[in-house]
Amino acid sequence: MLLTGAEIVVQCLQRENVKYVFGYPGGAVLHIYDAFFQQDEIRHVLVRHEQAAVHAADGYARASGEVGVALVTSGPGATNAVTGIATAYCDSIPVVILSGQVPTAMIGQDAFQEVDTVGITRPCVKHNFLVKDVAELADTLKKAFHIARTGRPGPVLVDIPKDVSAAKCEFRYPETVSMRSYNPVVKGHQGQIRKAVKALREAKRPILYAGGGVILADAADELTALARRVGAPVTTTLMALGAYPASDRQFLGMPGMHGTYEANLALHHADVVLSVGARFDDRVIGSPEHFASEPRTIIHIDIDPSSISKRVKADLPIVGDVRHVLADFLRILDEEGVTAPSEALAPWWERIEQWRARRCLAYEQPAEGPIKPQYVIETLWKVTKGDAIVTSDVGQHQMWAAQYYRFDHPRRWLNSGGLGTMGVGLPYAMGARFARPDAPVVCVTGEASIQMCIQELSTCKQFRLPLKIVNLNNGYLGMVRQWQQLFHGGRYSESYMDSLPDFAALARAYGHVGIRVDRPADLQPALERAFSEHANELVFLDVRIDPRENVYPMIQGGKGLTEMILSADDL
Amino acid sequence: MRHLISVLIENESGALSRVAGLFSARGYNIESLTVAPTEDPSLSRMTIITNGSDETVEQITKQLNKLIETVKVVDLSEAPHLERELMLLKVRATGKDREEMKRMADIFRARIVDVTDTTYVIELTGNQGKLDAFIQAIDPALILETVRSGVCGIGRGERVLRV
Structure with missing residues (x-):
């Protein structure tokens, strides 16, 4: 049967089991929208800005593990999508973006709403395609989904000119994909894995350092089993929170710039570091030279060879899917009869417990007077029983959420770790809610970040998404203010935002519930009401927090893991 | 250190810009880059000359491999290999210079491939050093134009780069 490109x-989307497409119509995609109108298997979610379309698709992918799909028009539709695409790229999230393009005959003529979408997005996609012939469309879409979800996942963009979506051809969806140039490794090298297991068993001071790759590979169970088996401490990066239960004794918290005292010191002083799907990012180890000053054996498991020995030289590189590789670790430990942790780690744990005793995340919430942001997150954790999907934007509130909401399960914590994109929180929450319609979804944000995609409150109304937004409102671009206080002599250049809206009233204007919270005593009741009385509504909690509060511990950019500032007293 | 990297890549539009974009985005040097289809027209072969520490070059080969359209990457400079570059020079060839230019071309085993009353076009093939030496050997005032193809490289003996 002849079908149009649209x-x-x-x-193709139906064959890929796509359930939701997040998008925004426009001239170049009218044929595609017409085809969507005439089917009801796939639900289209109309956002209010194309950036949010890609963020929502990205959030859907993070929460579900499936490929997220966004659809935008040519020109400004595509350029608005770029921030979303780059955000997904930096965190290796599988998203397929379909963009309209002007008709092939007009490409290159500066036509209305024409941009070189493939050229503009090239550096921030895993791959992209311009489909010039309708006969190539089905194959290209098949490849796009395959590339997005396999190997190190990432966004793939397919640019479809308007005449291609109108033209007809015989439809046949390929069953499989075969590309001679793209065959990602899955199994790790067995010899290397055996060496790694040996190094791990012989270690006096081992640490498991897990990154976003563990979440992407759905390897949390294998990681947890390995940690329990060898008895080593575990630190998970910002991208891997939930890959290991935060309530477990072996968990040291997050490492890095705002990591815990015990995680940073353990990572620095370990004699064997098993890096699993992590990449020794600058926000994790700070200065590579400082990190290299301590001798240690680094085992680095990653599906992407270019992540290995990029910033820190690996002694034992293992290229492969972390889930397969960790399963091999466990199998080898079985073969070797290792069932319980070695007693030899006791001195190492003694040292760690001493570091932990510093209680680097301790804070005090005065009964009267300003609400502490840490208290907000801990109360949220309590009220949601630690079981919500939490999204965040970028800044202080993101770090507090990461530090104080103890994630016990993967795919519950959604944030922009790599690109650090303000504005993702609300669209991520939307995507997460579509992925997990049964789960409580909370967006922890700040008064600055939320305004970068606040128009999506309208989308939330249209689709009746009962999200809970916790706005940590301190009137400042908090993280910018913190850096200015600590490193720029207290010169608060443009970090104070005057003329903020009344967020509770704004939420009500969009048709939602808006509640302002000023006093510590009102916080828990307000949160409880949000999840009981207003369970089926979107609730915007505008929480006025202490504007002077900073995120600690902190390592200044470019410094080493042992150079932590634990409180304002350290300055 | 100077490295000569050969890449087999799908002969698709945009493949060259992916490679060029990779080098500029990650701050790698390109001294020269040549590309043309192979005996299999669906495949292109690139030769890239780059400079960098061993760690940088290792990253370059990994990043090249990571491109979806890349089929194979080899650092040819790790083992015995041949390098060739083609140069065309247009020179002023009048009076006594005409004979001198012919003589120099012979010495370098170059060929004169276009002749007018006043000019020659000289074709010279060799490694980069030989081409540089020829330019230095002739009177710079006589050079009207030069064009160089960039370096092509191939491994010696049984070392074969193919799909």
Whole structure:
């Protein structure tokens, strides 16, 4: 049967089991929207800005593990999507973005709403395609999904000119993909894995350092089993919170710039570091030279060879899917009869417990007077029983959420770790809610970040998404203010935002519930009401927090893991 | 250190810009880059000359491999290999210079491939050093134009780069 390009797009998405498409119509995608109108298998979610379309698709992918799909028009539709695409790229999230393009005959003529979408997005996609012939459309879409979800995942953009979506051809969706140039490794090298297991068993001071790759590979169970088996401490990066239960004794918290005292010192002083799907990012180890000053054996498991020995030289590189590789670790330990942790780690744990005794995340919430942001997150954790999907934007509130909401399960913590994109929180929460319609979804944000995609409150109304937004409102670009206080002589250049809206009233204007919280005593009741009385509504909690509060511990950019500032007294 | 990297890549539009974009985005040097289809027209072969520490070059080869359209990457300079570059020079060839230019071309085993009353076009093939030496050997005032292809490289003996 002959189908139009637009009908082929819809057919391909159905074959890929796509349930939601997040998008915004426009001239170049009218044929595709027409085809969507005439089917009801895939639900289209109309956002209010294309950036949010990609963020929502990205959030959907993070929460579900499936490929997220966004659809935007040519020109400004595509350029608005770029921030979303780059955000997904930096965190290796599988997203397929379909963009309209001007008709092929007009490409290069500066046509209305024409940009070189493939050129603009090239550095921030895993791959992209311009489809010039309708006969190539189905194959290209098949490849796009395959590339997005396999290997190190990432966004793939398919640019579809308007005449291609109108043209007809015979539809046949390929069953499989075969590309001679793209065959990602899955199994790790067995010899290397055996060496790694040996190094881990012989270690006096081992640490498991897990990154976002563990979440992406759905390897939390294997990581947890390995940690329990060898008895080593575990630190998970910002991208891997939930990959290991935060309530477990072996968990040291997050490492890095705002990591815990015990995680940073353990990572620095370990004699064997098993890096699993992590990449020794600058926000994790700070200065590579400082990190290299301590002798240690680094085992680095990653599906992407270019992540290995990029910033820190690996002694034992293992290229492969971390879930497969960790399963091999466990199998080898079985073969070797290792069932319980070695007693030899006792001195190492003694040292760690001494570091832990510093209680670097301790804070005090005065009964009267300013609400402490840490208290907000801990109360949220209590009220949601630690079981919500939490999204965040970027800044102080993001770090507090990461430090004080103890994630016990993967895919519950959604944030922009790599690109650090303000504005992701609300669209991530939307995507997460579509992925997990049964789960409580909370967006922890700040008064600055939320305004970068606040128009999506309208989308939330249209689709009746009962999200809970916790706005940590301190009137400042908090993290910028913190850096200015600590490193720029207290010159608060443009970090104070005057003329903020009344957020509770704004939420009500969009048709939601808006509640302002000023006193510590009102916080827990307000949160409880949000999840009981207003369970089926979106609730915007505008929480006025102490504007002077800073995120600690902190390592200044470019410094080493042992150079932590634990409180204002350290300055 | 100077490295000569050969890449087999799908002959798709945009493949060259992916490679060029990779080098500029990550701050790697490109001294020269040549590309043309192979005997299999669906595949292109690139030769890239780059400079960098061993760690940088290792990252370059990994990043090149990571491109979806890349089929194979080899650092040819790790083992015995041949390098060739083609140069065309247009020179002023009048009076006594005409004979001198012919003589120099012979010495360098170059060929004169275009002749007018006043000019020669000289074709010279060799490694980069030989081409540089020829330019230095002739009177710079006589050079009207030069064009160089960039370096092509191939491994010696049984070392074969193919799919």
